[in-house]
Amino acid sequence: MEINNVTKMTPKSGGVKMIITIIVALLAGLLIFQSVTIIQAGHRGVVLQLGAVQPQVFDEGLHFKIPFAQTVIPMEVRVQKSESSQTSASRDLQTVATTIAVNHHLDANNVNKLYQEVGMDYTARIVDPAIAEALKAVTAQYTAEELISKRPEVSTKVKELLKEKLSAYHILLDEINIREFKFSEEFDRSIEAKQIAEQQALKSKLDLERIKIEKEQEITKAQAQAEALRLQKQEVTPELIQLRQIEAQLEAIRRWDGKLPNVTGGAMPFINVDKQ
Template identity: 65%
Template sequence: MDSKKIVNMVPKLKISPGLITFGIVIIVIFFTALNSFVIVNAGHRGIVLQLGAVRPVVFTEGLHFKIPFIQDVIPIDVRVQKSQSDQTAASKDLQIVTTTVAVNFHLDPNQANTLYQSVGLSYGERIVDPAIGEAVKAVTAQYTAEELISKRSEVSSKIKETLSSKLATYYMILDEINITEFKFSQEFNNAIEQKQIAEQQALKANLDLQRIEIEAKQKIEQAKAEAESLRLQKQEVTAELVKLREIEAQIKAIEKWDGKLPNVTGGAVPFVDVNNAQ
């Protein structure tokens, strides 16, 4: 069968202009409806732009109506965010100090549109990071290197106060700040170590001196006690006591004598052999 005959046998579809117009209207209504509503997710706010200009209204979480093709909604995160960076500063005694600072902050939900209008979405690198560095340098310069270690909580509190004031200017709220570590130069660390060694040696020498002084005082007191004892003994010695002691010694000697005279004697007295004489 000829192909032309087959084409002629197929009925031709006729689309009226009214049907085309209706279809276009349906499509326009469909896309208009889609563009008339916006959903703001949890933890976010919606910045309303009308023909590129920031509107004073801020959309909260949920479903909102907007003027289609006229208004756009920019979502912005208002949850707690973290910024951590390494900062280098100079202490009051001109020691180079390196510290790691971790900051938690969030945007003021009611002023999110003002922040977007003045800063945009790059507020972290434009505002937060420079503010952290400036606050750390300003506060660190008020303390010596040793005070930064011994007064760490006070330093952290002052940095938090300074940084909070700077962020509040741009409608950001500081939640918490953590200074993880202070690092100094190797020369300063060696000097601290030598100082600690010297202090320990001085303390040991002081304790040794105290021990020697105590021992000397003990010896003096002991000598005084012995001298006092001798003095008391001398006061008790009399002529009668000496005579009594001599008599007691003679009595003890007589008690020990076996009745025999000695065969040998010395000195100027001549020796007499009693046995031979008899």
């Protein structure tokens, strides 16, 4: 009877062992799974140990962590783009609607501090308000016309101020691009009228300069002609007159065809060769 009882209990014992083995294997697998983490490219891992942020930051790749005690929060450190439209006032109290695009990225070595101080919603909490504040502070220093004519200078000042504000929260500014300044319709019409007036004034000025130059040219030309006549009068001598007469007679002889004219009374094309 005792032998039969032992034989009957053996299958149950084997089943229990199998269940225990499966449970142990599952626990071991879970333990291994909880002991490793993989950080993807362009990210860093913020380590939380029982809810507390740790000073260690995981780089890209495979890392080991304390199972069940540590949690890793991935944070992207690649360049991100924030684009928004902000309304502000210029120095001459014109309403300015500005469309701006901002490229920024997280400081890879301090993502744990950003997570601890701000959290994951840093764009809405930090980036967007900083953009609005920087734009309002800079546009208030310029008139509406200066915002257009000094756009590169305005962009540089916005970039410097925004860089300072974001760096305080471990966010690094890469570049900004002010896409558009938009003003009220009344201001646009006044700018257009002013440009037309300036163009007309410039045209009138150029016309006056052209007339002045043409007048000066005419005066210079007349003076040159008068001077030429004066010099010619000074150079006329009896010898020059006699030379011109001889040249005229020689030209008449050259053109004479050898026939005497039918009607006389004019000067004959002959040179008085006897006169020495």
